[in-house]
Amino acid sequence: MHRNFYINAMTGPPKDHSTAKQAVSPPATSRVYVSNYDFLQALHRDNYRCMITGWVNRNSYKAMTDAERQQFGLVGVFQTSNTNFCHIFPPSTNWGIKPEVPGHPKVLSLTPSFQCRLLILFVVTVFWVCVEHYRGFW
């Protein structure tokens, strides 16, 4: 069944997590969650091609009928590849920002893993400073 079917059949983006989870997009290298609806909409708008290379999305092309390939101009010789929905501004732009909280700083909060890395960096730095300082005494 062709992806256009889903584009036409769906009335909008998933409204809740369970619906969204069922429609998760397949690209393996995509680093963030993008619903299938968003991915298909972007593919359709971009004529099923990478906007830089012009290469055609392989899965879409394989799923199309000859009539659909004609409709979207996917005839002749061209390169195919795997394509992603690429965010221009990444989702991390808004992570950790709580505008509903008065006075909340407009900066990104640090994740626990990043805090842990900072702590390790601090400990290692202090260690080497001590080593350099007491080198003459040893």
Next chain:
Amino acid sequence: MWSIIEGFGNIDVLAELDGANMHRLSNGLTLDVNIHLVFDDLELWFEEVQVSNIKRFSFSP
């Protein structure tokens, strides 16, 4: 962060990119997986051109 984005493209982050709007169609484009990685590594970027509302891509040398 917000000031940079607002200065870059007159984009109000909260109004236009909040929550599910982050995945809106106008905030994304279809890219080959390898080009996507290059874009994520900031070796590929948009540049403003004179035509209104148009940005062009540039690669690092």
